[in-house]
Amino acid sequence: MAQDEDAEDVWDFLPKRTSESTSPALEVPVSNKSETKSTDDPWDFLATRKAEVQARGDEAIVPEVVIERREHGEFRSEMGGASLKRRAIPMAVALAAIFFAGFVTEVVASSQMIALAGTQSLLYIYPLGGLGLILLGLAQFRFVDQAARLRVLRYVSLAYALVFVVALVFISAGITPIIATGLIWLLADQLNFLVPLLIWSLAGDEFNVAEGQKIFGWLVAWTYVGQFLGLGVAFVSPSILKNLDVSLTSLLIISPIVCVGIAIWLPRVLRGSHAAQGTAKAESYPESFKSAWGFITGVPIWRYLLSASMLSFVGGTTIVMGFSVGAGDIIGRDAQELQVLFAGAWLIGLAGCLAIQYFFAERIAAKIGIPGTLILLPIAAVIAGIVMTVGAAMGSVAIIIVAITVWRLPRWSLDENARRGALALVPDERRTRVSFIIDLLPVATGLIMAAPIVAVGFVFDRFWISSIIATLIAVAAIPLSIKVIKGWEDSLMNWRLRRRKQNRTLDFG
Numbered sequence: 001m002a003q004d005e006d007a008e009d010v011w012d013f014l015p016k017r018t019s020e021s022t023s024p025a026l027e028v029p030v031s032n033k034s035e036t037k038s039t040d041d042p043w044d045f046l047a048t049r050k051a052e053v054q055a056r057g058d059e060a061i062v063p064e065v066v067i068e069r070r071e072h073g074e075f076r077s078e079m080g081g082a083s084l085k086r087r088a089i090p091m092a093v094a095l096a097a098i099f100f101a102g103f104v105t106e107v108v109a110s111s112q113m114i115a116l117a118g119t120q121s122l123l124y125i126y127p128l129g130g131l132g133l134i135l136l137g138l139a140q141f142r143f144v145d146q147a148a149r150l151r152v153l154r155y156v157s158l159a160y161a162l163v164f165v166v167a168l169v170f171i172s173a174g175i176t177p178i179i180a181t182g183l184i185w186l187l188a189d190q191l192n193f194l195v196p197l198l199i200w201s202l203a204g205d206e207f208n209v210a211e212g213q214k215i216f217g218w219l220v221a222w223t224y225v226g227q228f229l230g231l232g233v234a235f236v237s238p239s240i241l242k243n244l245d246v247s248l249t250s251l252l253i254i255s256p257i258v259c260v261g262i263a264i265w266l267p268r269v270l271r272g273s274h275a276a277q278g279t280a281k282a283e284s285y286p287e288s289f290k291s292a293w294g295f296i297t298g299v300p301i302w303r304y305l306l307s308a309s310m311l312s313f314v315g316g317t318t319i320v321m322g323f324s325v326g327a328g329d330i331i332g333r334d335a336q337e338l339q340v341l342f343a344g345a346w347l348i349g350l351a352g353c354l355a356i357q358y359f360f361a362e363r364i365a366a367k368i369g370i371p372g373t374l375i376l377l378p379i380a381a382v383i384a385g386i387v388m389t390v391g392a393a394m395g396s397v398a399i400i401i402v403a404i405t406v407w408r409l410p411r412w413s414l415d416e417n418a419r420r421g422a423l424a425l426v427p428d429e430r431r432t433r434v435s436f437i438i439d440l441l442p443v444a445t446g447l448i449m450a451a452p453i454v455a456v457g458f459v460f461d462r463f464w465i466s467s468i469i470a471t472l473i474a475v476a477a478i479p480l481s482i483k484v485i486k487g488w489e490d491s492l493m494n495w496r497l498r499r500r501k502q503n504r505t506l507d508f509g
Helices: 044-059 081-117 119-141 149-173 177-191 194-206 209-244 248-270 285-298 300-331 335-374 376-394 397-411 414-423 428-460 463-475 477-491
Strands: 277-279 504-506
Touching: 081 119, 081 177, 081 194, 081 209, 081 248, 081 300, 081 335, 119 177, 119 194, 119 285, 119 300, 119 428, 149 177, 149 194, 149 248, 177 194, 177 248, 194 209, 194 248, 194 414, 194 428, 209 248, 209 335, 209 414, 248 335, 285 300, 285 428, 300 335, 300 376, 300 397, 300 428, 300 463, 300 477, 335 376, 335 397, 335 414, 335 477, 376 397, 376 414, 376 463, 376 477, 397 414, 414 428, 428 463, 463 477
Parallel strands: none
Antiparallel strands: 277 504
């Protein structure tokens, strides 16, 4: 069909090529449609350009490459390991410092508590620890995602430092030393759990899912550095401080110093980063809880994961408490010997965790993925319960050390990696609150429920009964973990995992 000559030219927006405006070297000959071949090379201008560049030699200008900052949830096709580690260094150092202080304090406080009040005091300390985790978690629940996380971390760290100092003053003055020591033990337990949760949330903000798979294992390795240093100090300090005539409780000053240091240093080095951001939307407590709980109930596999985690931690925490009770009953109320035993048992477990992390973690994650890795913890809890039953029946310290090591190996290596990877899928605006439910609630439930289970052993003077109960509870977690594996792929398509662009507030210190 012939077109009207007066019709508007739809290609009029293109610049007209004229002999005055176009350099001969850049002209591209137009071939006739009726010709099968062109007598001129249409790509001759490239050869001319190449000759010009070669003539300039070293003076050739390399175009500047501009690297744009990623948006939240963006996947990159190329990510340099060195660059990721540079971004992660502040969080790695903070995790190492927190675990160093927390582990020294927990080992010293637990041995002091058993020496002062006996193993039955654990029946009160463990439930109080669980309730404390829940209450402090709820206190942070409303604002932990909406406020800039660095600001939250600063206030929380300073608050812990203040309470530590008050408890230390009570111990130094001899005022209710049992209560003050118990308080420090509870604070140390929270320092090993709540503060790292905040730092892991910072890492979740800074790294997307693909980056997290590369860097989270490296960050976990740094937690081992802090834990090894803390346990090493706790292990060797009794003999050193005894020769210097210095009390073991002097080590408790480490925690408030580290808390103040983290509160001042980390917000400074991370200001202006994605980790310094919070959501702009303010929510009430009911709204905050409804948002996080709605995510868990709305994505089916998270319900199963929460239930499996709660059962696993009830069984595993009973094993840990049974170890402390068994060690106290076998060794007695000698604080120095208890401290060396607790630190030594931890060091054995951490050595195994580090070996798993270095040699096997990446291959296991690649082979069975996040859901397959998450089932390893309930299986370990079952095996640990069986071993603890044997150790408690025989009264063997060596066997109960094996039992607690079996539980701790996946707890602080493979399971930790998998949980961090799973939580990285949660949208930024509710990640920390979901983490509080998925991570904090099982641990708190385990601390609360372990006490009545171990109390059964006290009543009948047969602690192997408590171990059998813990084993049966852990067995119930395995079918739920299998449901997580089967439903994992389908859950990734759930709309609640979609990340939304939001207005965010930056914290510059």
